[in-house]
Amino acid sequence: MASLIQLSSPDFWLTRACDLFGVNKQEWSYISGQTKLATWSEVLMGTGVYLLIVFGGKAVMKNQKPFEMAAFWRFHNLLLAIMSLFLLLLFAEQLIPNLFNNGLFWSVCHRDAWNTKLELLYYINYLIKWYEFLDTFLLVLKKKSTPFLHVYHHSMTMVLCFTQLEGTTSVSWVPVTINLFVHVIMYYYYYLTALGIRVWWKKLVTTTQIVQFVIDLGFVYFCSYHVFIHRFYPNWPNYGACRGDDPAAIFGCLLLSSYLLLFVKFFFDTYNKRSKKTNPIRSKNI
Template sequence: MSALPFDPSFLKLSPYVNAASKALLGVSPTDFRYETGVTPLSTWPIVIAGTIGYLASVFGGQYLMKNREAMRLDKLFLVHNIILVVLSGGLLWLYLEELVPMLWTKGLYYAMCDASAYTQNMEFVYYVNYIIKWVEFVDTWFLVAKKKKLEFLHVYHHALTMVLCHAELEGRVVMSWIVITLNLFVHVIMYTYYALTALKIHPWWKQYVTTLQITQFVIDLGFCYSNTWTHFAFNYFPHLPNYGACSATDFAAIFGCGLLSTYLYLFVEFFQKTYAKYKSGKKTSKAGGDASNGKAEGKKTK
């Protein structure tokens, strides 16, 4: 394939990120490597401890807030969500800077499966995304401080997405970009919605954020199961149909598919419970309102 039909260099964020990375971390993204035990937050004991610490802070926080009034943290909540909109949008843009030329010149299979598609720049951005998953724990702490109802889905998703990001980094899963870019796109929209609610604006499209999340997981799983099948078929059962090697460790491939499957199930269940129940209640309320109006009008005519 030919090169891109235009020069997108003037749109690039990567030169600024490279300069910031060198200044703050002393390393360029092109030289970055996620090394277990060397890179910060890169070992399983730290990941497990972080997950346990998150859960302890959530349930401990709920206990401490039990007899206290809910905190009003609208300004902090607004700042938090604006930061996450900017981080998610910026990270998505950095992915596209790497992915668009790669997809254009080498195709989808290369970008999904070839080990050489796992560039140092991509690994650096994967790592930044992983760090953001630690930052997103703050989402739950806001809910605890404001004494909002905590759904199982929320806590489960926040606790294990950080674990998933570590597993995919350690397993050097080439197709990680599919899951992450979709997730970042959804997060730009979702955190924009929450930023608006902090401004006392309640957009009508809340339901469609959940619909978008479900769509995201359906697409993720289509690629995930396809790549996992070809990974195992190529390496262990070459007589089965496959489209070649797909770079990943066995554990990362199985864990990723399994966890994303539970996400899809829980989000669908949440959607049905929340919005089907809401619509049902709305219909019942409307019917009850009509009946009440009839009775009221009857009284007036007497």
């Protein structure tokens, strides 16, 4: 049995996770253009194939009966909830000592806040985004709705994770860990509904997603400001340099901003329509 000292080590669970999958965390590193799925051609091809399967699949399924995949749908959602929780705990194991010892600004901006251990976790999170494409494929086979927000979010989040790996943005852990937390809740919700359980907190899931993007943007805009200001306008108010390349910073700001706008629109479109249906007299007066 591991001692309390071992359990308190910041690498205890990461080491065991690496051993489980046969990864040497001391030697592993993300190498642009060499690591699997680490080229723009693979990313763009993957996105294109995803969109082709989604829209082509919908055309093929138009005159077909929907597939019954209740058992696999439950397994898929439970698996993603568990994977998200496990990866979130691995991130916490690495990040909590950094935050406690070095503070928040160091943890989101300092060059040393990006290290090979966190890089491995970022890469695992990136690979999970590829697996999450299966969400949409299953919906197509079940002839369920695949709105623009769903397809846009799934395809572009994979691209976002790739750009941040390429740009080595130290702030990456903020949107990644919050997203993992949201996914634990969201996929567990889908798992419960797949069991036929009526869940009262569906609206809370969407609200949590919106709060996620508000927090993300606060951090991302703050760090992007320091990326550019420290380099081009060092006399302007700033706390110091922030790690990350320009394209990654710009793309992250723009994409997360679009997510926030689209999720807010989805929230009002979804829940305003429902309130009007349940209370047509009141909604008419409003």
